[in-house]
Amino acid sequence: MLADAIRSESWRLLQNRTAIFWSIFFVPVVGLLVSALGFFLLKSKAAQINGGQLPPELSLGGPLDLGQALASNAGDLANPAILAFLLIGAATLYAGDYRWETWRLISARNSRPNLLLGKVGVLKMLALAAMLIFLLSGALSEVIKAAIFARPLTFTFSATEAGQFGLLFLLSFVRVVQFLMISLLAATVTRSLLAALFIPLVLGIGQFFLGGPFAPLLGLEPGDWLTHLLLPGAAFETLKTLIKGGMAATTLPEGVAIKAIVSLALWSLVPLGAAIAWFSRQDLSKE
């Protein structure tokens, strides 16, 4: 049963506090500490320069809007730091049974597709938790900023902004899950924890350079099918721009949305399907 696989995987992950800390808490905690430290330093330096007084742009900048901070962070939830550190949880989940030779303990009483899909289900929950904690840490950072600079806090969130927030959150979630599918395939094929960690990382870095400095050399145009099919990160950026709207969205070529959606779908479903197919025929006695 898929439910049994999800229950046991999530329970096991909860026992592994090291993996949980690095996967979902490290980035927001460090981000929060760094931003708080930055605010303190800025305040002390600014006060020194300005004869003991905060400059007006810091102290009189008006109320800090938590709603707007949340809205702007929603588009930034699939950032490289979150992706890289979530890979620790992904590698633990996907390759842990090879690492600890425990597949044969659990594979006897459940179907193999269920076992893999159970892991994917738990990883989606982990990704969701990481994104929510990151959003929370962003909001906390605004609260600290308000306290340090003695600025009032406010919360505005229009219906349009709420819709945009929801779409950006969903898009980021899809991008995170898509990225972690590469880890699933790498873990299944190589049976290696390190491969599950580094193959998606190296692929992601490679795709970054392919879409950046090397794009003109390879003749990759922003609106092309090839660009989107090769670079799921570019597809994510395209959809993000379209959701945010404004001038940037109007410069995108016609029909680019469908290319981006197809790209993200293919980069999610093909590794998942390949991993299930491979795993279904795998000799699990050679762990």
Place this chain on the structure above:
Amino acid sequence: MTAVIETIGLTKTYGAVRALDGLSLSIPRGGVYGVLGPNGAGKSTLFRILLGLIRPTAGEVRVLGQHAGDPAVMRRIGSMIETPRFPPYMTARQVLEWLALAHGMGKEAAIDAWLDRVGLTEAANRRVRGFSVGMLQRLGVAAALMTKPDLVILDEPTSGMDPPGIQEMRALIRSLADDDGVTIILASHQLLEVQRVCDRVAIFNRGTLAAEGKVSELTAAGERLRLSATPLARIMGVLGDKGSLDGDAVLAAIPRAEGPALLRALIEQGVDIDEARWVGADLESVFMAETGPARTEAQIREALHAG
């Protein structure tokens, strides 16, 4: 007698190596069944096929009347193949809790009872990273049994255990078979243990079945009449190639029915008999006879000197 395992012409090859070579075997329901054989004889390969971990190259296999690896069948099997390993950050209790969830079990998993039954109550809350091989074996057995299976497959269940642990494990295995009606198939190199705990055994050699039957039948086939008597030379003269020296006695390889006639013949020959008793062959001698002799001490010394 219903069979829990049926294999017909089962073959598994790894490249040029034939781990199983046309194995046909029927394991009856109930009792404890031992699978013996030297390393590489195909025991673990058979177990892996039965558990759906690998697929056979050729032949048929049915487990509890169904195809091996069928999830419905697998739910009725408990197993421990080789030394079990567990996530090292978990305690023994957490391992069983995790497996209970994986198997869709609730409180019926009776985790504390199983920890007690395998002697791990005191170590229940210790992380398994500090466990000895014997403790891992015990936890592996608890993991195999907690689902209350109809069929249990254990590969070297007493490996790494101390003598009291081995004794406890033997008692546990027998009680499962006798009291709970579980069919247990086990592989072990500890032939004395197998002889004590198993009802039937199969002896594998190079992927084929060399011998199969009740332990009592297999050992009875090697039964000898042990004669403490003088003079030994006269006894050997009567027995010819049916006699062999065993210290200051002679072992006569004759059927039980011929015993009285032999004794009469020896007395008529003037042999002074101090003691005559039937001695059964142990499983080790049956095993060695079926799988080929081990190298003698002299052969090993010769090989060492040659090297």
